[in-house]
Amino acid sequence: MRRYERWIGHWKTITRHKVLVMRYCFRIGLYRQGLLHDMSKYMPSEFLAGVKYYQGGRRSPNNAEREALGCSRAWLHHKGRNKHHLEYWIDYSPNPPYLLCGMEIPLCYVAEMFCDRVAASKNYERDQYTDASAYQYYEKSKGHYLLHENTEKLLESLLIMLKDKGEEETFRHLRELLRSSRHNNKGNEKRCTRNNCL
Numbered sequence: 577m578r579r580y581e582r583w584i585g586h587w588k589t590i591t592r593h594k595v596l597v598m599r600y601c602f603r604i605g606l607y608r609q610g611l612l613h614d615m616s617k618y619m620p621s622e623f624l625a626g627v628k629y630y631q632g633g634r635r636s637p638n639n640a641e642r643e644a645l646g647c648s649r650a651w652l653h654h655k656g657r658n659k660h661h662l663e664y665w666i667d668y669s670p671n672p673p674y675l676l677c678g679m680e681i682p683l684c685y686v687a688e689m690f691c692d693r694v695a696a697s698k699n700y701e702r703d704q705y706t707d708a709s710a711y712q713y714y715e716k717s718k719g720h721y722l723l724h725e726n727t728e729k730l731l732e733s734l735l736i737m738l739k740d741k742g743e744e745e746t747f748r749h750l751r752e753l754l755r756s757s758r759h760n761n762k763g764n765e766k767r768c769t770r771n772n773c774l
Contacts, residue, residue, distance in 0.1 A: 582630040589633040590617045590626065593699045600691035604751040609660070609688050616657045625650035634700055660688035666722050680724040683757045687750055690734045694743075707742050711735040 577585075594614050601610030616622055629637035629644065638648040655663040665679040681689070690710075697709040714735050723731070738746040 577630070577632075579627070582627050585633055586623070586626045586630045586637065589630075589699065590614065590623075593695050596695035596698060597688070597691050600695060600747070601688060603747045604687055604691070604754055606684060606687060606691075606754070609684065613660070613688065613692070614654075614658065616654055619653070621653045622650040636700075659685045660692050662689065662721060662723055662727070665724075665727075676722060678721070678723040678727060681727045683730075683754060686727055686730050686734075687754060690731065690750065693735070694738065708739040711739040 594617070597613045598610040601607070601613065617626065625641050625648070626637045629640035631637055631640055638651040638654075641650060642648040655661045658664060659681075662678060662681065665681050665685075666676055667679055668674050669677045693710045693714065697713060698705045701709050714732070718728075721728075734746060734750060737749060
């Protein structure tokens with residue numbers, strides 16, 4: 577594949593994904609997060625690696641970069657700037673023996689994470705996509721995730737609901753969760769606010 581074809585292909589893949597996540601975020605009332613989702617993918621440190629390791633829009637170029645170099649510099653850049661990735665929330669435990677662990681993720685970012693996973697499944701699987709796709713990917717990968725137990729339960733329940741009840745019911749439920757969280761948690765730093773959702 578020629579470089580300009582990889583350039584255009586990668587741009588189309590990340591833009592199609594971004595637009596899908598934006599639509600989902602808008603459905604649940606996360607307008608700012610929808611607009612700003614994955615903007616770092618257009619930065620040279622991520623975009624140029626995405627072009628170089630482009631996989632035809634069927635697989636993440638981060639995986640190809642990781643296989644070629646032993647790590648993905650684009651992914652390291654991306655996860656450190658995007659709060660909807662569980663890896664952003666990994667830190668040392670404040671309790672002995674001070675191991676790495678997942679911190680509890682605010683609901684607004686779990687919601688964006690859910691939207692991201694559904695959109696990524698649709699983007700990569702295309703006509704093979706079903707409402708079970710995002711859950712199946714999660715099940716296959718969760719063994720190496722460092723997630724706080726509350727975050728894990730919430731994300732898993734949303735993915736199971738999508739698999740069992742479909743998009744309409746799941747997005748309605750998530751929209752209601754976000755509304756009640758905003759209403760019930762005034763003053764709680766974990767709620768969705770301008771400061772922690774940007």
